[in-house]
Amino acid sequence: xxxPPPSLPVWNAVPGRIEPPLGPGMPSTSGADFLTTKLxxxxxxxxxxxxxxxxxxxxxxxxxxxSVVSSHYDLARFGAEVVRFSPRQADxxxxxxxxxxxxxxxxxxxxxxxxxxxxxxxxxxxASTGGFYRAYHVVQGIDEIVPVDVYVAGCPPTPENLxxxxxxxxxKIQSGELARHRASKTFVPIRVGTxxxxxxxxxxxxxxxxVPGKKELPEIGETAESELGAKARDAAGEGHR
Amino acid sequence: xxxxxxxPALSFGPVLEQKLEGRVTVEERPLSDIAxxxxxxxxxxxxxxFLRDDPAAAFDxxxxxASVDRSKLPGHVAGKDGRFQANYILYSTIRxxxxxxxxxxxxxxxxxxxxxxxxxxxxWFEREAWDLMGIxxxxxxxxxxxxxxxGFFGHALRKDYDKGQRWLCTEEDxxxxxxxxxxxxxxxxxxxMTLNFGPSHPTTHGTLRVVMRVDGERIVAAESECGYxxxxxxxxxxxxxxxxxxxxxxxxxxxxxxxxxxxxALAVEKMLGIDVPPRAKAARTVLNExxxxxxxxxxxxxxxxxxxxxxxxxYAFQPREEIYGLLEACCGARLTSSYARIGGLxxxxxxxxxxxxxSLLPTIRDRVADIDGLITKNKIAWNRLRxxxxxxxxxxxxxGFTGPCLRASGVPYDVRKDKPYEMxxxxxxxxxxxxxxxxxxxxxxxxxxxxxxxxxxEQIIARFPKGPVNTxxxxxxxxxxxxxxxxxxxxxxxxxxxxxxxxxxxxEIYSYTEGAxxxxxxxxxxxxxxxxxxxxxxPPCFPLFAAYENIIKGGMVSDAVATLGLLNVIAGELDR
Numbered sequence: 001x002x003x004p005p006p007s008l009p010v011w012n013a014v015p016g017r018i019e020p021p022l023g024p025g026m027p028s029t030s031g032a033d034f035l036t037t038k039l040x041x042x043x044x045x046x047x048x049x050x051x052x053x054x055x056x057x058x059x060x061x062x063x064x065x066x067s068v069v070s071s072h073y074d075l076a077r078f079g080a081e082v083v084r085f086s087p088r089q090a091d092x093x094x095x096x097x098x099x100x101x102x103x104x105x106x107x108x109x110x111x112x113x114x115x116x117x118x119x120x121x122x123x124x125x126x127a128s129t130g131g132f133y134r135a136y137h138v139v140q141g142i143d144e145i146v147p148v149d150v151y152v153a154g155c156p157p158t159p160e161n162l163x164x165x166x167x168x169x170x171x172k173i174q175s176g177e178l179a180r181h182r183a184s185k186t187f188v189p190i191r192v193g194t195x196x197x198x199x200x201x202x203x204x205x206x207x208x209x210x211v212p213g214k215k216e217l218p219e220i221g222e223t224a225e226s227e228l229g230a231k232a233r234d235a236a237g238e239g240h241r
Numbered sequence: 242x243x244x245x246x247x248x249p250a251l252s253f254g255p256v257l258e259q260k261l262e263g264r265v266t267v268e269e270r271p272l273s274d275i276a277x278x279x280x281x282x283x284x285x286x287x288x289x290x291f292l293r294d295d296p297a298a299a300f301d302x303x304x305x306x307a308s309v310d311r312s313k314l315p316g317h318v319a320g321k322d323g324r325f326q327a328n329y330i331l332y333s334t335i336r337x338x339x340x341x342x343x344x345x346x347x348x349x350x351x352x353x354x355x356x357x358x359x360x361x362x363x364x365w366f367e368r369e370a371w372d373l374m375g376i377x378x379x380x381x382x383x384x385x386x387x388x389x390x391x392g393f394f395g396h397a398l399r400k401d402y403d404k405g406q407r408w409l410c411t412e413e414d415x416x417x418x419x420x421x422x423x424x425x426x427x428x429x430x431x432x433x434m435t436l437n438f439g440p441s442h443p444t445t446h447g448t449l450r451v452v453m454r455v456d457g458e459r460i461v462a463a464e465s466e467c468g469y470x471x472x473x474x475x476x477x478x479x480x481x482x483x484x485x486x487x488x489x490x491x492x493x494x495x496x497x498x499x500x501x502x503x504x505x506a507l508a509v510e511k512m513l514g515i516d517v518p519p520r521a522k523a524a525r526t527v528l529n530e531x532x533x534x535x536x537x538x539x540x541x542x543x544x545x546x547x548x549x550x551x552x553x554x555x556y557a558f559q560p561r562e563e564i565y566g567l568l569e570a571c572c573g574a575r576l577t578s579s580y581a582r583i584g585g586l587x588x589x590x591x592x593x594x595x596x597x598x599x600s601l602l603p604t605i606r607d608r609v610a611d612i613d614g615l616i617t618k619n620k621i622a623w624n625r626l627r628x629x630x631x632x633x634x635x636x637x638x639x640x641g642f643t644g645p646c647l648r649a650s651g652v653p654y655d656v657r658k659d660k661p662y663e664m665x666x667x668x669x670x671x672x673x674x675x676x677x678x679x680x681x682x683x684x685x686x687x688x689x690x691x692x693x694x695x696x697x698x699e700q701i702i703a704r705f706p707k708g709p710v711n712t713x714x715x716x717x718x719x720x721x722x723x724x725x726x727x728x729x730x731x732x733x734x735x736x737x738x739x740x741x742x743x744x745x746x747x748x749e750i751y752s753y754t755e756g757a758x759x760x761x762x763x764x765x766x767x768x769x770x771x772x773x774x775x776x777x778x779x780p781p782c783f784p785l786f787a788a789y790e791n792i793i794k795g796g797m798v799s800d801a802v803a804t805l806g807l808l809n810v811i812a813g814e815l816d817r
Contacts, residue, residue, distance in 0.1 A: 056441060057446070057447065058447060058448045058469070058470055058812065059447070059470055059472075059492065059495060059812065059813050060492055060495035060576055060577060060813065062446070062447065063495055063496060063539070063576060064575070064576060066539075066543070066558065067558065067561070067562065067565075067575075070554065070555055070558040070559075070562075071555045071558065071559060072558070072559065072562045085441075085442070085443035097470075098470060098472050100468075100469065100470060100471055100472055101389075101390060101407055101408065101409070101410045102389065102390040102410050102468050102469050102471065103440060103448055103469045103470070104410055105410060105411060106440055106441055106469070107441075110441055126472075132477075132488070132489075133472045133473060133477060134404075134405060134477075135404055135405065135472065135473030135476055135477050136397050136402070136403075136404055136405060136406050136407055136408075136473055136476065137388075137389055137393075137397070137407065137471050137472065137473050138407075138472050138473060155577060156575075156576055156577065158575065
């Protein structure tokens with residue numbers, strides 16, 4: 001039976017109502033007590049409407065995230081209110097706030113602990129690009145470390161803006177675009193800076209120690225520690241590794 | 242703008258001169274700054290002990306250690322003057338007086354004796370100075386990097402350190418758990434286990450880390466670590482103009498950003514010797530108090546979530562949302578307001594500011610009453626909060642506490658009352674005190690401070706002044722457009738301010754305000770150019786979190802969560 005029987009009623013889309021997971025070219029079965037669809041489409045529909053976020057809140061954006069989940073903006077309307085603080089129970093990582101070099105391995109570990117399928121929202125300019133902290137201890141965008149699906153602008157983003165980011169992610173999940181990206185492994189970590197000698201190598205996708213370590217980084221003019229500093233360090237004994 | 246220099250008469254001066262003859266001098270400072278004593282590294286410890294113990298001095302509170310690299314200051318001669326400076330900021334709660342104790346240090350091997358034995362609060366401040374400035378503290382129990390990671394090379398706040406130079410941090414560079422394995426009783430090793438708490442943990446509300454050694458549920462040893470949000474505020478400030486620093490200050494304590502901007506603007510105004518009009522003062526005071534209410538609501542609401550009382554979180558966040566509406570009307574942003582300006586405010590408050598402020602108060606009062614009704618006499622809350630996280634008065638002073646946590650331990654120090662600034666001298670309010678020093682006391686003090694803040698707001702909006710919000714000193718504030726278009730002078734002022742920024746005269750200041758968590762101090766150094774030479778913040782949370790490992794020792798793990806919430810450690814301010 002290749003073509004569906006023509007007598008089935010046509011589904012009328014109602015704005016605001018969640019559409020049933022019908023694939024393109026699939027017949028509408030509204031009114032009938034059965035549903036025909038593709039498994040992918042049904043799963044993507046379910047996934048996009050029950051995101052379980054894990055807030056990796058570090059700074060000011062985390063306060064705005066609290067506003068988003070509390071009563072006034074009520075993230076429950078988008079099926080994403082089940083906040084989980086264990087990465088193993090979550091499928092959406094919301095990185096809210098500045099990530100600094102010291103925290104980078106932690107973020108990577110949290111991301112690795114999440115099971116597939118997983119998505120990442122970079123909330124705010126600090127998480128997206130480092131923001132106005134172009135400084136010695138700040139990661140210039142978390143895409144140095146983890147792949148990002150949706151960037152939300154703002155410092156911090158307004159709650160409306162974050163909600164829009166979540167809706168964009170829902171659309172992307174439903175379109176199947178992200179699943180295709182994951183399968184083709186298109187994520188390439190970015191190298192920071194243009195000069196390969198001076199810049200910090202980005203964290204590789206897999207093993208962290210794989211990238212050239214700090215000992216291989218050249219000591220650069222004034223920025224390197226002077227002899228005096230090294231002596232002081234030795235004198236302090238265990239004070240410094 | 243040139244301030245007259247005076248040599249303040251110190252009440253303990255004669256005794257000090259007799260005791261440390263010729264080794265301590267009183268420096269000439271402008272009146273707006275605090276008194277300054279200069280000594281050398283060899284005498285430092287002796288002088289510190291005198292300042293702490295002598296009844297005429299009685300500096301019982303160690304507030305800050307501000308280090309300066311003077312190598313790029315105009316007039317500095319390399320090799321002749323000391324390159325580094327360590328400035329210890331002290332306060333006497335008995336005599337209500339600040340003091341700066343200064344030591345000049347050579348470029349070669351800058352080292353001073355550690356003051357951790359005199360004021361335990363110095364511990365983390367010294368680690369920070371070692372980490373960022375490379376000043377060595379002899380005799381320090383644990384002189385390790387604090388804000389940056391162990392893979393870091395060099396000292397970031399030295400003037401010859403490139404602000405963009407990053408170093409790779411791998412997992413091995415993070416604090417390893419064997420540090421927590423140092424138990425007090427080695428025979429107990431088989432019974433205890435290591436528990437890593439943070440930096441990604443729901444109850445830290447940010448990025449704090451504590452490694453504990455636990456025996457069952459009891460903590461036998463703990464070590465806290467910060468720096469997971471060290472985003473280089475102080476280094477970034479040095480490459481921005483004085484006004485451009487204000488957005489950075491918003492992100493220090495992001496629960497109450499208005500207070501930080503005000504504190505910074507006040508410090509720069511003191512250096513410039515200018516005063517702001519009454520309307521700006523009133524608006525700043527009102528918004529400060531609204532911010533304080535917001536901060537306390539986050540602290541209480543979020544902490545009660547950790548204890549399992551979720552409802553209060555919604556009660557606490559609803560008034561916050563409504564206050565956000567007012568802040569948004571003033572400055573256009575909910576959280577990061579950047580509203581204070583040197584010499585006034587970014588723009589005037591909205592026309593209905595007074596009515597709007599007044600209309601917010603009943604909501605706040607109701608919601609606070611709701612929380613009060615649910616928690617203050619709740620048996621579960623009593624069991625969780627009373628008698629846990631106890632800090633005695635002596636401990637609180639030794640650890641450098643300020644703000645609600647110090648007042649919960651029975652020391653009535655509040656900058657708003659003791660050294661009034663803005664309009665705090667003109668209003669009537671009480672400073673709530675508790676004596677138990679436990680978590681419940683800190684909760685009660687915060688609840689009462691919310692009510693007192695509402696009292697302050699009510700009094701100020703009842704007689705909210707009219708007039709301009711900006712000073713008419715056009716060296717710091719842009720002149721009005723008509724003046725720019727029609728008068729030569731106006732154009733010059735406009736041009737100079739846009740191209741060069743505010744020129745703060747060379748000098749130094751320590752200015753302090755009451756932040757939501759305690760004394761928020763700014764140690765500023767200017768070299769006369771349009772950029773700050775050095776900005777050092779005294780973050781109120783820093784000593785609180787430094788003492789945390791001592792407070793939780795011997796208690797239960799679950800009490801550690803309650804204690805952390807009610808100390809209200811804000812990572813942005815802690816790590817800067």
